């Protein structure tokens with residue numbers, strides 16, 4: 348195989364994206380755990396560990412930069428590297444949203460929940476599935492699966508709608524709950540953004556494979 | 569992990585076909601152009617060329633846009649120089665060459681019997697790989713072609729203008745009597761460009777004009793090509809893909825298959841050809857995975 352070194356560089360880059368993806372997925376998972384278990388030490392650990400996510404992003408940016416300068420990539424190689432540059436930025440921001448949830452959990456301290464957590468955990472599960480599917484589509488270079496990720500975003504949007512209206516109702520009935528309702532609304536908003544960013548990653552998969560830039564963003568938020 | 573070149577290629581091939589049902593990929597033939605060249609200066613149609621018994625070009629058709637830089641790329645021996653030389657009948661100077669098909673310049677077939685090849689070469693100038701100034705003064709190198717053509721205007725003015733356009737004037741204006749051969753390689757090449765444009769051509773052909781030059785001299789010629797494209801149509805052969813990507817508006821990728829006949833594989837806007845080629849042979853070549 349010609350350009351073996353370059354080929355290996357691209358493979359390592361892709362592995363790096365997957366590693367970063369699972370790191371971010373773990374942060375989202377722990378964010379939900381900290382909310383459900385009202386686990387403040389865990390929430391603090393999530394905030395701390397976001398630094399690691401950021402470092403990984405800058406590392407992968409640098410790998411892209413040196414592949415661009417040293418290998419002068421063209422065609423599908425070029426598209427792959429350009430895609431990774433934006434994918435890692437999306438992942439980093441997803442990490443920020445997980446961190447955001449951690450910060451809300453810290454803010455909430457032992458404030459009682461205004462309602463049982465039903466749709467928020469569903470949003471998290473769905474958003475994490477979208478992230479996983481987007482990364483799978485990336486590895487498989489599978490355009491159809493990538494488009495399916497974009498479709499799944501409406502599920503998260505619907506859940507967000509439900510959460511929003513439920514919380515609004517509670518606030519209207521009892522204005523003393525406004526602060527605690529707002530906390531949960533922020534959590535839901537972070538999850539909604541995570542799902543949007545998974546869609547952005549899926550768009551990049553389509554670009555990697557086809558060179559076309561689709562607009563999958565049908566998100567209502 | 570499934571990221572082997574092969575499986576991705578397979579997948580990519582499948583997806584491309586699913587996504588672009590209107591593009592029919594026929595092996596061994598050029599893909600339809602994704603964009604039409606409006607009002608081309610040169611229109612080549614179904615061109616075949618033989619050196620004696622050996623066919624070097626097969627069924628080449630392409631149109632060269634006006635006042636743009638068009639690059640011809642492809643592996644060594646695929647017929648780039650041969651195709652370039654067809655554009656000003658320079659192949660006539662090689663014995664036993666036979667040409668079939670047509671090359672139209674401004675709508676006139678330059679291979680028609682009524683056409684004077686010398687006039688063709690005035691309208692379509694050429695710059696070669698190795699700078700080849702005449703062993704004469706800088707001034708005479710530039711004035712030479714115009715003199716032969718019976719130029720009646722102000723020769724000093726003409727020489728200055730050509731040297732200015734070739735971005736050489738400031739470096740030589742104080743010593744125009746100096747021999748062209750005393751200049752550096754990069755300066756000699758710019759002198760050859762000045763010589764080519766002094767006869768007021770429409771098209772300037774350049775066959776690997778930077779391959780004998782260092783990176784700085786190369787950079788100057790590349791800048792110059794972009795400037796010249798405001799007045800002239802430029803066609804450049806280059807083996808340097810980065811150079812093609814940097815200087816050209818359109819790129820043609822040629823390839824000689826097992827029969828050694830050079831054919832056009834893909835032709836399109838440079839940015840699209842280098843980011844998203846349509847033919848997998850182009851992809852393989854420009855990503856360095858050829859063979």
Ligand SMILES: Nc1ncnc2c1ncn2[C@@H]1O[C@H](COP(=O)(O)OP(=O)(O)O)[C@@H](O)[C@H]1O
Pocket residue numbers: 619624642643644645646647648649650651662828830
């Ligand atoms: N003067 C010639 N006589 C015979 N064969 C030639 C001549 N010039 C080129 N060829 C052959 O034609 C083919 C294309 O050559 P050329 O146009 O120089 O390719 P490129 O410029 O792409 O390297 C090659 O196989 C080459 O050997």
Ligand SMILES: [Mg+2]
Pocket residue numbers: 648649650775805
């Ligand atoms: Mg050549």
